[in-house]
Amino acid sequence: MPDTPSERISAAAVAKVARLARLDVSDDEINRMTGQLAGMLEHFADIDSLDLSDVAPMTQPYPLTNVFREDVVAPSLDRDEVLANAPAAEDGRFRVPPIIGLDG
Amino acid sequence: MSPAEIVVAPNDGSYLIDGYELVCGLEVHVELATATKLFSASANRFGDEPNTHIDPVTLGLPGALPVLNRHAVELAMRIGLALNCTVQPSTFHRKNYFYPDMPKAYQISQYDQPINVDGWLELPGGKRIGVERAHLEEDTGKSTHVGGTGGRIHGSDHSLIDFNRAGVPLVEIVGRPDIASPDEAKQYVTELRQILVAVGASDAKMEEGSMRCDANVSVRKPGAPLGTRCEIKNVNSVRSLGRAIEYEARRQIALIEAGESIRQETRHWDETDGRTHTLRTKEDADDYRYFLEPDLVPLDPGTEWIEAVRAALPMLPRERRLRLSRATGAPADGEAVMVVVERGQDDYVLAVAESGADVARALVHVKEAYAEQGARPSVPAADLARMIVMETSGKLTSTQAKTVLAELVANGGGDAEVIAAAKGFEAMDVSALEAIVDDAIAAQPDAWAKYCAGEEKAMGALVGAIMKASKGKADGKAVTALLQSKRG
């Protein structure tokens, strides 16, 4: 684990994260975010020294298992009502710009 | 799974391309035959008007929450048990990536704790292909690309999204890289398809997309470490699968022979030019940020449910082939048995035999004449049985039998005696035929002597005379058999 704020996260890493999260951010914003994230990660370094090797992760607060629904059809939402909320629709479908540039 | 963890069954050396072994593992997605989606109650139905099977969960509306379909779990268990897997407690993860037909921008899928693990599928010839896991996940919607050429993504003006398929339950069956030839790959998929249909888990139609197959292909010199693999997508038929694997193996070999290295990438099979093309490289693969789906709870079917599902499994294709093979004497991986079991007509063949007919003849007739009939042929088993009895008792020649059978199939059954009579096929019983044969031998002693001395050609003259005397009603095969038995 790196131990100075600037080593905790680089501008390049922040830019990569922004791309993963599909957020268009300017270089200025990247720099500002890098400082803020580094500061937070520094604050969150308090758990670094904990020995957690024997601790099971806790993902849910109330332990339930086997919650099912039966395989019974319920009516569909009304297509017109749903498409009325869509930014763009055509022929009963949602319209999007050409699907390119999605990988990377 | 990283390549280092892969354990590959040794190639027995029977299939090599230019001195290279093929190492292939298949990932097969099958849509489950449920009434509703994996996590919501809108209908799981193919081919309807776009966006008519949608609900808040399917569309990933804000505030929507998934609830697991019990029947989908049961179908997944049937698949796992039919593939000799261990069914175990499991969990669901989110696989995060953006794509317009992926409504929540994450797919709910099973990750490190899948419901089914460590099974195998046995090919008809007996080779076992390992099944690493068979897990539950949800399907995506469907994109249609408008404008440009041929509905392809590149060059299109825009795309239209239909979410009817989004959320349909899938089981992804991840095979181990035990496949050593394109033919084994085809056998694997064919066998898997039959198993899925047999257990009622899916209609498994590759052409309609309810069964989709990706192939991981690499090559290596025998004994060498594993080569870099490429994943081939968009294979839409069993035939294409064989072609795509063959092509990809040869492409990789050509690269290696040219001294170049193989890039790990996802490739797209193009049916029209018979080639694979780069879809995306490993470098720009997304970081899926898997984490446990907090909106779902763990799944633990428990022994009782698992054993109930196991007990209710029908007889699987392999066992049905063995049963038919034992009954008929035909080989279990021979064409007749394979074809008839694949069509699901083996029960029918056995029913024909039950009605008193020779089971081997029944197998041959059904295989030949029932291609258009499904698992429940329209000809009553007893009707076919009666026809076969006429044939084996010599009342019909094999040619006549085919004619009568064609009539039975066309009419959905009928009385073979009536059909034969109507066609003027007169009865020629065994004693009558034997008398004619004896006459012919007596009339041509030279030919008989030559035949008895092992000169097979000499039989022609005898048979010709017999056929003439019987006015063509003698069965050629029966005549040959009689002559052979009299020669001793």
Next chain:
Amino acid sequence: MSATPSTAFEIAAAVRAGSVRAIDVLEAHLGRIAARETDIHAFNLVTADEARAAATRIDDLVAAGRDPGPLAGVPIALKDNMCTRGVPTTCSSRILEGWKPPYDATVVSRLAAMGAVSVGKTNLDEFAMGSSTENSAFGVTLNPRDTSRVAGGSSGGSAAAVAAAFAPVSLGSDTGGSIRQPAALCGVVGVKPTYGTVSRYGLVAFASSLDQIGPFSADVRDSALILESISGHDPLDSTSIPQGPLDLVSVLDHDVKGMRIGRITDMPEGADPDVLGRLEAAFDALRAAGATIVDVELPSLKYGLTAYYLIAPAEASSNLARYDGVRYGRRVDAVDTNSMYMATRAAGFGDEVKRRIMLGTYALSAGYYDAYYGKALKVRRLISDDFARAYATADVLLTPTSPIPAFKVGEKADDPLSMYLCDIYTIPTNLAGHPAMSVPFGESRDGLPIGVQVMASTLGEQPMFKVASALERHMNSSGGRS
């Protein structure tokens, strides 16, 4: 108008009895909204017409001799992150501006079925991320007790709506303190129930394993009434506990004699002396009422903030990925889908939301999962284990709700971390999934409300409400001075 009853309990009783009309109750509240809403900005949307129609239907039922239900004619304000069919639900975000959900959240349909009348959708920090309701795309909600100060957050609009008597009760959602902290800052009661007691179906997700819906009210009894009404199993939420509604109103008159009240000896520091003073007064009041004060240690509590600010943003980064401009909400057009995603999300989300999406995406990403998200889940377990030990000796724990009273608008706007520290006492219960509530318990020297937090173990709502009720009785009997 002054003749109309003021609490939900009284309103429902009077409307059902036919002694007061629902429409008159509603008009009294709409009148107060008309008078003060421009100064407070509790609402993103006041649905006066729909509310009048609903109130009239209830009066018609009463006139016809039918019972409109246990919440007959009770005006209620809904945090604008709960889906209301055909009524805009924005989460105070540009990215959902104009979206009309095609379905109702489970809590919304339950309240309507019981005769409650929704008066509108209240302001919040965008997607419930914040502690001041300053992170709203539609403006700040101000504290009705001092309009130079924040109402707290993220459910600031719902807290302010009750504090300003725009509605007797409201619903908020609490992921790390978003009901309790604004309740404390506005001087009202606010409850976060046990995770799984109130359906999350139709609540726009922030952090799925932490989010719970709960009530605000002027007094403890109304919160008990509303929580009874909205709790109970929902088959549409897989994390919903399979049990019936909570039984709370019946325990409010019970005394606290013999109850064990836990004092956390290693509580995170940094609380305002006035706040600590009121906490001591609360211990004194309960001791005087016959309870025993016991010391408990929760050594992992101090890591709660870290665990929370890794877990909640991680879940949020995934939950908020669906706002992509494809199916609903705002889209910024672009030449291809990927550019459309990038532009839409950049324009649609505010700074704090982006910050948390970035933090959460990072915490989950390849190479960092184990160091951040994975580790945080283990710390969550440590905290939960600490609580389990504490609740072996104590029935409830008492802490401040907020380390400080309401702060000035803009005071913490440039320092995300100091804002995050507002939730230092409320966060641990969300991590553990336990119930906790804030009860008004006096004021600071500046006359600002101070709340005390009563925490209990899983499904410990009854002891929690008993203690809250005792604290309230104490305040009422002492005229608010001790």
